Amino acid sequence: MANHEAPAPRPLPGHIAAALAGAGGATDSAGQPWAGRSLAGDDARIHNFEDDDGSADASYLAAVVDLRAGTVDETAVVASLATARVFIPIVAQLAEEGESAHGLHADKQADMALVTLKAADGRTAMPAFTSAAALASWHPDARPVAVYAARAALSAVAEGAELLVLDPGGEVTFVVRRPAVWALAQQQDWTPSYMDGELAAEMGRAAADFPAVRRIELLPGGGVASRTADGSAMPGGGAGPELQVVLYLEDGLDAAGVQQLVAGLQAEWSRNVLFGERVDSIEIKLRRAAQ
Template sequence: MDSTHSADATGGTPVTRHLPGHIAAALAGAGGPADSAGQPWEGRSLAGDDGKIHNFEDDDGSADSGYLAAVGALVDGSGDEAAVVASLATARVFIPIIARLGAEAEGVDGLAVDKQADMALVTLKAADGRTAMPAFSSADQLAAWHPEARPVAVYAARAALSAVAEGAELLVLDPGSDVTLVVRRPAVWALAQQQDWVPSYTDSTLAGEMAAAAAGFPAVRNIELRPGAGVAAVTRGGVVLSGGGAGPELQVVLYLEDGLDAAAVQELVSGLQSAWSRNVLFGERVDSIEIKLRRAVQ
């Protein structure tokens, strides 16, 4: 027996994920989701005549050196995605906003003129249907992706908080560039809370919780956590990276007793996913899973 079952972290049925208290409190302090960048748009100067970036004096718009070093290590194989996320804890990034026409009025000679224009954060739709927010390591990267978007400089932790406020579960770094990386939901939450992030496939505490739940199913002889098939990202040049993919990010290998038929296996897997989805730690630290079945060695 050697087969794979794929499902999201909720057992295939989407459920509402409650925000951790730190994130909810931060959103409330920033004015709530209606003010996802933390300040009112009205009266904001995004860039002065001298080209300085708003809120970051003497910022020339270049990429953060720590982030570049972490990405470089990921590309050459000496680093991992946890180090990339850790570098974002102190990095400045740019989030794009665009003008959105709220209403029109008739002007001179019957020509339509803007009556009201609002500034809106840009969001993307991921392949699995979830909302993602783009963020850019440099002003040049953002301009190359969308020349008409205006860059707002923020710390990556603020960008993560803005993503949560906009209902985005993913943060996409430098989309359209040579190296595009995805920060998945648990890492986005960790950034927003300014906490360290541990990938689920290396999380010993999570492994213990999942094994404890599996102990309630006698047919499961052992459980093993590994990186999922969706952890890897690929650069534009075809280099496969050990992190930065959109998921599924966690592979759960179940070693089962022999003699189970298909119906019994399906019932077992469904029961396990249901048990895991009720675990708070699992809900916070696992973004998406795939399950691989193997026969336990007698």
């Protein structure tokens, strides 16, 4: 039996909000706001990184190759982003509309805006591209703005996006989920929830208050894996659920009892600060405890 829990919006922890406020998440790598950009003059430059040919970061590419080969997990890919440059697409949007002498409507003023996407589960996602060519292929009219991935993560937080999607529509699309986005924004290491011993201990302590639960086990969820454009499986970069919680239960519970237990556990976990920060989405599976 499996129970898929849809992710709910998470309030920003104080340290994340402080990082966002102090780093100007709504601005580009030069500290300039996204709003009010023109398409002329210096604002039309592709990016502000000197000697940058627009190609993908070598460390990121190497990490993806290793991930596809199964020699590393998705932690290595996120770690490679700590020093990587990415491109965020911005597009023109109509800020003010005017009327000509002939009664025709025309653009009077256009601002530049960040592009966001809607994920399958309804959450907001921000696209980012590892190369200028990948962005141009995805949206030829978008302006590429080069930023460090940590800055892109801060911009995602500012826009209310819980996912950072690298190279959507490319050969390899890698999804950075909310806990990893927050860690990247703070320039901290990220540990997936299914590998997090501290989290497992916290969840286990909460489960100890439910006598019918003999033990719990944390495993990678069905949403961790992803597929490349050619259909090849990749053991990471999926959108979630990323955490599978296996509950080993004693015999004797009826369906109503199981439902009540699972609901109680989820409520208990959701009140835990550590769980809120480190878990993006979960799926629950039930097993009979060995006698």
